[in-house]
Amino acid sequence: MNTLKAVRGTRDLLPPETELWHHVEATARRVFARYNFGEIRTPIFEDTLLFARGVGEETDIVSKEMYTFTPADDVGREARGQDRGRAASDKAQSLTLRPENTAGVVRAYIEHKLGETGLLQKLYYMGPQFRRERPQKGRYRQFFQIGAEVIGPPSAGSESPLRDAEVLEMLASFLDELGVTGWRLAINSVGSAADRPRYLAALREALAAVAGSLCGDCQHRAHTNPLRVLDCKVPADQPVIDALPKIADYLDDASRAHFAAVCAALDRCGVRYELNARLVRGIDYYTRTTFEFTHDAGLGTQNALLGGGRYDGLSEMLGGPRAPGIGFAIGADRLVLTLQSQAGGAAAPSKADVFLAPVGEAQNPAALVLARELRRSGLRVELGDGSFRVKKSFELADKLARRIVLLGEDEVASGMLTVKNFATGEQQKVVRGELATALSGA
Numbered sequence: 001m002n003t004l005k006a007v008r009g010t011r012d013l014l015p016p017e018t019e020l021w022h023h024v025e026a027t028a029r030r031v032f033a034r035y036n037f038g039e040i041r042t043p044i045f046e047d048t049l050l051f052a053r054g055v056g057e058e059t060d061i062v063s064k065e066m067y068t069f070t071p072a073d074d075v076g077r078e079a080r081g082q083d084r085g086r087a088a089s090d091k092a093q094s095l096t097l098r099p100e101n102t103a104g105v106v107r108a109y110i111e112h113k114l115g116e117t118g119l120l121q122k123l124y125y126m127g128p129q130f131r132r133e134r135p136q137k138g139r140y141r142q143f144f145q146i147g148a149e150v151i152g153p154p155s156a157g158s159e160s161p162l163r164d165a166e167v168l169e170m171l172a173s174f175l176d177e178l179g180v181t182g183w184r185l186a187i188n189s190v191g192s193a194a195d196r197p198r199y200l201a202a203l204r205e206a207l208a209a210v211a212g213s214l215c216g217d218c219q220h221r222a223h224t225n226p227l228r229v230l231d232c233k234v235p236a237d238q239p240v241i242d243a244l245p246k247i248a249d250y251l252d253d254a255s256r257a258h259f260a261a262v263c264a265a266l267d268r269c270g271v272r273y274e275l276n277a278r279l280v281r282g283i284d285y286y287t288r289t290t291f292e293f294t295h296d297a298g299l300g301t302q303n304a305l306l307g308g309g310r311y312d313g314l315s316e317m318l319g320g321p322r323a324p325g326i327g328f329a330i331g332a333d334r335l336v337l338t339l340q341s342q343a344g345g346a347a348a349p350s351k352a353d354v355f356l357a358p359v360g361e362a363q364n365p366a367a368l369v370l371a372r373e374l375r376r377s378g379l380r381v382e383l384g385d386g387s388f389r390v391k392k393s394f395e396l397a398d399k400l401a402r403r404i405v406l407l408g409e410d411e412v413a414s415g416m417l418t419v420k421n422f423a424t425g426e427q428q429k430v431v432r433g434e435l436a437t438a439l440s441g442a
């Protein structure tokens with residue numbers, strides 16, 4: 001029989017790598033809390049319409065990459081008799097594994113009428129997202145994002161350029177606090193809903209003259225979604241794309257002033273950035289500010305660590321009230337890869353404080369009691385087994401822990417234990433009541 005493996009584009013995360021994930025997630029929670037964000041958890045699958053409307057029908061995500069369970073699948077299930085007892089309303093709904101979380105957060109904002117609080121909602125999330133992309137290093141079909149959204153009624157200041165600058169400053173602080181060095185921030189403004197038609201008209205006109213010389217995908221995009229041409233990575237297309245009209249030249253005064261204010265606030269607090277006129281990003285909901293943090297070490301071609309931007313019209317696109325917003329999502333897989341490459345490779349497993357080795361099976365229960373005491377005092381304890389020979393206990397202990405304590409009949413009777421420290425080779429006799437203190441040092 002073939003052995004079963006994780007599905008292409010998915011992977012298992014194992015210790016000790018998961019320790020690094022905990023560190024990244026704990027740092028994010030700590031930093032975001034300082035900016036007064038709270039956590040939101042939205043469902044992993046949603047109505048397909050949410051992404052079609054929010055992310056955009058013509059985007060790669062919606063047109064090619066979603067994991068969708070269509071009503072047709074349901075017909076098949078029904079034929080196989082797997083549908084007994086399901087409500088008719090469930091059967092007709094097309095469902096999709098979320099490819100991103102912003103649309104879900106805005107749906108929840110609308111559904112729970114969070115706008116009626118009159119307050120700015122500052123929400124962060126962590127969790128798996130799903131896109132059927134071609135897997136490669138840093139690009140998976142199930143990947144993890146750590147993201148945040150700031151959204152609210154205009155009266156709460158949700159449109160203010162200060163919000164954009166604050167989010168970017170928070171990200172810079174987060175990466176600095178994690179110790180990521182060498183990140184780069186690129187920003188752009190893609191204009192408001194009012195600016196976009198003027199720019200698109202100019203872009204379409206320019207593309208009509210040159211599209212024939214671009215790659216097949218771009219020829220298609222030139223008709224369906226011309227902004228996406230600016231995302232093209234095909235080397236031969238680059239000089240032609242660089243010569244296309246720039247969105248910055250089509251912003252109205254209000255959009256221009258908004259972007260200038262974002263840049264001025266970043267300058268003032270010393271967050272470094274580059275302007276990138278082609279940064280339109282692959283999702284349709286963006287308006288005004290867009291940004292990406294990249295990192296060149298360890299990521300290969302998938303060098304975008306995180307991306308985000310403003311989406312002032314998204315709530316209305318989803319049938320909600322006016323609720324401008326800005327947010328980002330960090331590719332946690334890519335962030336972990338970056339930290340690993342900075343550290344010079346995979347993390348070494350960290351060791352337990354002590355390996356407790358019962359000598360003889362009769363001592364197993366007493367060893368469990370001692371392990372329980374030590375663990376309750378906060379120590380990390382690996383418990384051996386009395387059936388192991390002492391030599392085997394030492395070998396295991398050396399791999400798994402920084403010290404070993406043997407627990408034989410004599411030790412149980414006398415309450416006097418010997419602690420051996422592997423790093424120093426030192427041995428120390430300790431009375432049982434002082435063992436936890438003796439083990440808590442380095």
Ligand code: HAM
Nearest residue numbers: 100102139140143304305306307308309327328329331
């Ligand atoms: P996005 O640019 O599609 O934006 O994704 C954000 C980040 O997720 C990327 O920069 C990348 O690090 C990571 N990512 C995307 N696809 C994959 C993949 N297949 N494998 C590994 N990592 C991946 C969004 O998702 C928006 N919702 C961000 C946002 C929030 N905009 C406003 N608010």
